[in-house]
Amino acid sequence: MADKPRVRFAPSPTGELHVGNARTALFNWMFARHHGGDFILRIEDTDETRSALSYQVNLLNDLTWLGLDWDEGPQKEGAYGPYKQSERLDIYARHLQQLESADLVYPCYCTEEELEEERQALILSKRMPRYMGKCRQLTRDERKQKEDAGRKPSFRFKVPDETFQFADLIRGAMKFEGTAIGDFIIVRSNGMPAYNFAVVIDDHLMGITHVIRGEDHLSNTALQIMLYKAFGFVPPTFAHHCLILGKDRAKLSKRHGSVSVGEFRKQGILPEALMNYLGLLGSSFTEGREVLSREEMMAAFSLDRASKSGAIFDEEKLHWLNAIYIRNCPTENLVSRLQPFLEQAGYSTDALDPVLLYGVVDLIKNDLTTLSAIGNHISFFFDDEYEITAEARQILEKESALRVLKTFAEYLKNSAEAVQEIYPAAIKHLKEKTGVKGKDLFMPIRAALTGRNHGPELDRVFAILGKNAALKRLNPFV
RNA sequence: GGUCCCAUCGUCUAGUGGUUAGGACGCUGGCCUCUCACGCCGGAAACCGGGGUUCAACUCCCCGUGGGACUACCA
Numbered sequence: 001m002a003d004k005p006r007v008r009f010a011p012s013p014t015g016e017l018h019v020g021n022a023r024t025a026l027f028n029w030m031f032a033r034h035h036g037g038d039f040i041l042r043i044e045d046t047d048e049t050r051s052a053l054s055y056q057v058n059l060l061n062d063l064t065w066l067g068l069d070w071d072e073g074p075q076k077e078g079a080y081g082p083y084k085q086s087e088r089l090d091i092y093a094r095h096l097q098q099l100e101s102a103d104l105v106y107p108c109y110c111t112e113e114e115l116e117e118e119r120q121a122l123i124l125s126k127r128m129p130r131y132m133g134k135c136r137q138l139t140r141d142e143r144k145q146k147e148d149a150g151r152k153p154s155f156r157f158k159v160p161d162e163t164f165q166f167a168d169l170i171r172g173a174m175k176f177e178g179t180a181i182g183d184f185i186i187v188r189s190n191g192m193p194a195y196n197f198a199v200v201i202d203d204h205l206m207g208i209t210h211v212i213r214g215e216d217h218l219s220n221t222a223l224q225i226m227l228y229k230a231f232g233f234v235p236p237t238f239a240h241h242c243l244i245l246g247k248d249r250a251k252l253s254k255r256h257g258s259v260s261v262g263e264f265r266k267q268g269i270l271p272e273a274l275m276n277y278l279g280l281l282g283s284s285f286t287e288g289r290e291v292l293s294r295e296e297m298m299a300a301f302s303l304d305r306a307s308k309s310g311a312i313f314d315e316e317k318l319h320w321l322n323a324i325y326i327r328n329c330p331t332e333n334l335v336s337r338l339q340p341f342l343e344q345a346g347y348s349t350d351a352l353d354p355v356l357l358y359g360v361v362d363l364i365k366n367d368l369t370t371l372s373a374i375g376n377h378i379s380f381f382f383d384d385e386y387e388i389t390a391e392a393r394q395i396l397e398k399e400s401a402l403r404v405l406k407t408f409a410e411y412l413k414n415s416a417e418a419v420q421e422i423y424p425a426a427i428k429h430l431k432e433k434t435g436v437k438g439k440d441l442f443m444p445i446r447a448a449l450t451g452r453n454h455g456p457e458l459d460r461v462f463a464i465l466g467k468n469a470a471l472k473r474l475n476p477f478v
Numbered sequence: 479g480g481u482c483c484c485a486u487c488g489u490c491u492a493g494u495g496g497u498u499a500g501g502a503c504g505c506u507g508g509c510c511u512c513u514c515a516c517g518c519c520g521g522a523a524a525c526c527g528g529g530g531u532u533c534a535a536c537u538c539c540c541c542g543u544g545g546g547a548c549u550a551c552c553a
Binding site: 010011012014044046047049050108110112115119122123126127128129130154171174175176177180181182184185187188189190192194195196198199214215216217218219220222240242243245247249250251277280281282283284286287288289290291307308309310311312313314316317318319320321323327364366367437438439440441442443444445446452453454455456457458 | 479480481482483484485489490491492500501502503504511512513514515516545546547548549550551552553
């Protein structure tokens with residue numbers, strides 16, 4: 001890499017940030033950081049009807065949440081701004097003029113209805129549906145006529161009858177024939193630039209050296225190469241990574257379930273886990289490493305390791321990673337990340353004893369797969385009306401169970417040991433007094449104390465619950 | 479239909495002409511253990527098919543087949 005690379009992530013604010021886009025952002029971010037280059041964020045909001053400011057705000061939040069910081073872009077103006085396409089309209093207008101004076105574009109007065117008609121006719125006659133260039137040969141008079149009739153033209157690029165080639169960093173040599181492509185619109189009749197037009201101008205003007213994006217843009221690249229050539233710009237290097245697929249191997253979309261970064265955040269997926277997983281999807285790291293921080297991935301990143309075939313999104317593996325990150329998260333930090341999820345589970349976090357909460361979280365964090373599952377794991381610590389499961393009831397029905405619990409309660413009542421010693425001492429006493437041991441000894445205690453037959457180590461549960469609460473819970477059984 | 483892309487366990491992948499085809503998720507047997515989880519040790523599980531090239535193909539080439547993307551005045 002001779003010069004400092006400049007890459008960009010260029011989403012359109014027309015919806016929630018999709019994990020596929022998040023992954024593209026991650027790849028660009030890793031590439032920039034790995035090579036000491038710049039990561040630019042550009043908002044492609046030329047579709048006035050679909051773009052919304054709220055989506056843009058969301059986008060920036062999600063990116064920030066993921067830890068993908070940009071060097072230039074919204075809220076971080078640089079030397080190549082503005083970074084919103086809607087604020088660059090004069091630039092596009094200038095460039096349209098440039099192509100007009102080179103006679104490389106022409107106005108098209110076809111209405112959408114006419115275009116649709118042409119399309120259908122072509123499909124019916126089993127020909128490729130593409131614009132046949134009806135307006136390309138319009139005379140000056142004919143154009144004037146249309147203008148006078150009040151028709152606003154779009155502008156189409158005269159696609160040359162040539163072969164266009166480029167070297168893709170991930171896929172190798174690519175080749176497209178101009179003949180297969182109809183004259184495409186570069187400026188819409190409402191004056192807004194079309195994607196392929198704006199993207200070329202911006203990438204060039206912003207000094208983008210590498211365009212890393214999804215495979216769905218592969219065929220667009222041909223059109224863009226044409227435009228680069230028409231402008232006399234040197235095209236950047238392209239790299240098209242594979243797409244994220246749903247279970248049915250089709251491009252991952254809403255009908256496959258959760259697909260937006262926001263949805264995963266609401267489920268209690270940690271950003272570290274999401275990034276790690278996305279970095280693993282359709283790529284790999286040396287020595288088969290799978291659990292890597294954002295920084296470790298960045299250091300090890302290479303486009304050479306990006307795979308070409310689509311990758312199915314595996315939520316189970318994401319959850320596996322998430323559990324690892326939860327487990328490794330310092331408890332204090334985890335407690336604060338858990339706040340919104342605790343509220344959602346119906347706990348007023350202000351009312352919760354922070355020491356108790358810390359202890360509980362520290363105890364159960366091994367079992368947590370997503371933050372949103374917190375409620376299931378802590379209810380028996382905080383709720384007096386904790387539920388007793390059917391399995392637990394069965395355990396409590398056993399004859400020896402009652403003896404154990406009775407003895408346990410008696411011991412607790414009379415004991416004067418410190419909290420840490422009381423439980424082991426009680427167990428020792430129970431073994432001697434009742435002769436019960438193993439499962440028959442511990443399970444009734446577990447069932448009575450927690451209402452369940454599964455859970456964390458009993459000595460730690462008891463330590464958190466304390467003697468009084470324990471006694472209270474034993475009460476119904478003695 | 480046209481153009482283009484892709485093809486290793488169910489899934490994500492390693493592999494770059496000679497390997498017992500490796501790892502991870504999931505599944506599963508065992509150990510640990512009051513239970514679950516964690517952890518540890520094992521197991522089942524893959525080179526889409528056919529032709530070439532070569533002493534030798536998962537690996538290179540071609541043809542099939544299969545999947546996917548694009549085919550908008552969306553990006």
